[in-house]
Amino acid sequence: MRGRHRTTAKQIVDEDYSAYDFKDDIEYLYKTKKGLRESIVDEISKLKGEPEWMTRFRHRAYEHFVKRPLPTWGGDLSALDFENITYYAKPVERVGKSWEDVPEAIKKTFDRLGIPEAERKFLAGVGAQYESEVVYHSLRKELEEKGVIFMGTDSALKEYPEIFRKHFGTIVPPEDNKFAALNSAVWSGGSFVYIPEGVVVDQPLQAYFRINAENVGQFERTLIIAEPHSRVHYIEGCTAPVYASASLHAAVVEVIAKEGAHIRYTTLQNWSKDVYNLVTKRAHAHKDATVEWVDANTGSRLTMKYPSVYLMGPGARTDVLSVTFAGRGQHQDAGAKAIHLAPHTQSRIVSKSVSKDGGRTTYRGHLRVARGARNVVASVRCDALMLDAQSRSDTYPYIEIDEDDATVTHEATVGRIGDEQMFYLMSRGLTENEAVNMIVLGFLEMFTKELPMEYAVEFNRLIKLEMEGSVG
């Protein structure tokens, strides 16, 4: 009886793994040569038929990228070969408005990942990106009528040039860091979200990013603008199949929450273990606005990602909830930044990391209370769970306070699974594996309970997958 149960559970897990780890044979309509040169930047811009200001923006970024050295902190980037990457691969001619418009092979990919089904069930809008281009986009009609815009970033540049230009690049300038510069030079795809004043979007908008080919870079650019007193929940999911050599994902995400607006940005990332994931995510929260980053990082070879929020106006708040899971050969260097630039602002950062089989997690954070930002309440909490002695976890919380009346708390714990907990769970009949899984999922529950139910189930399944074979 029990034996059978275990096999069944394993079968389910195996099936699930194959749900992500498959690749399709796609004929690309267009693909740039490997490596990055100024001519490639031009080529991309020309192909897209962009306005001149964007071409200039790309060149400015490219110049900075070339000049800027690789960061010397964070993860090991020495094996990242910029010359061996295809910077632009175009799978389709135009964005599909219904799944029928999407080429069969690509549609099948998203089918297998369950996207159309999720769309029918509980999403307000869906975007799907395959390599460099957005292949599908939809938005519920009633939201469209209210003036909500949810489309690929390339389309938005064409269709809403004014809103676009006013906000694009204002939160993350190309000079911010080497990978923001790279993204700005070769960006393609991503989501553009615009919520008009006072409009509340109850159901999440979801974008799905898929890298399918080996050595292809994905450089999407997402821009979310929430006008005063509007509300939106944006979810992004990312996957890639397993290849022997590295792919690169270097996204830039800019989020603007105007007065009293509320934005939640959820990421569920499950890159394959050969992807470099180097992402710049930043938000501005204006007066009384709230920005929440809910960010899960499983997979990838190296992730460097520190979602940040600039609290620009009085009463602005932010919550950053970050989860990382590092297994064999993986390094998750993640964290958060809360920059308090106005009085009566609040931030709460919670980071949970799990490492096993020699995996490495790093919490790297920055909490800053600037002069003039009085009555700030801020907290940082990082909990690390290490499942074996080979794994590693480090914490670099950088805290800089220029006002005396700030209430700042900082807590950090590093733990292992307790013997007494294991005995307790096993004494009730759980196998060693089950007990470990349960403790790990419990450790992450604070995060999981923030996810919509469907995603929580998916996330728990992912973690169990990562846990496979972690104990004898």
Add this chain to the structure above:
Amino acid sequence: MKRTLQIVDLHAGRDGKEILKGINLVINQGEVHAIMGPNGSGKSTLSNVVMGNPKYQIMSGDVRLDGESIAKLAPNKRAHRGLFLGMQYPVEVSGVKLGSFMKAAYNQVHGPDALDVAGFMELVEENTKLLNMDSAFAGRYVNEGFSGGEKKKAEILQMLVLKPAFAILDETDSGLDIDALKTVARAIDAYRGPDVGILLITHYQRLLRYIKPDFVHVLMGGKIVLTGGGDLAEKLEELGYGWLKDEKYAGAT
């Protein structure tokens, strides 16, 4: 066939220190045994060793279920064979819902097809009521933020849900208020039956007023020094353990 839990000349301890110094005890299905004894006499050690806590080591002797040694089995294997330990100090498992934990345990002990989700929820609901617990408990995290008494109730809830053949209850009564003690004791007594063997570890006779034991054992210095019927508990309540230190009782069973 009647099942038996048998402890045979058991010498066991922790970190190389011998705490149990030759325990012999046979519990048959249908019987309730009580163990009493001073603090530090080895009662919790005995319960941990029987359940297979890897922190404890058996130096010699054996623990047998239906005549077969279980001394080398992992705790979950013992649970599968029908053993349950209600702990003196239940541990917190942060973020794990009591309900899902019990479901996972139930699936392991009785097989995944024994009960569907609805049936299982009913089983939990019913016993939660019986124990006078808030139905919200199943949705709370295992022992996290539970009061001392609530933890003990949650242990009994798990016993009632998992339906073990042999239950060792280590100081379930400590921490319970007067009414809760009555409720819990009645629930244990109701669980009692021809297919269940129970070992109650307690300091107080009042638990045994509700659950009349068939045998009472006194554990002192790692040995059972005296065994009697239910009335022994009353005598102990009155006299304490001092008189047992007398030479003539030492080693008696």
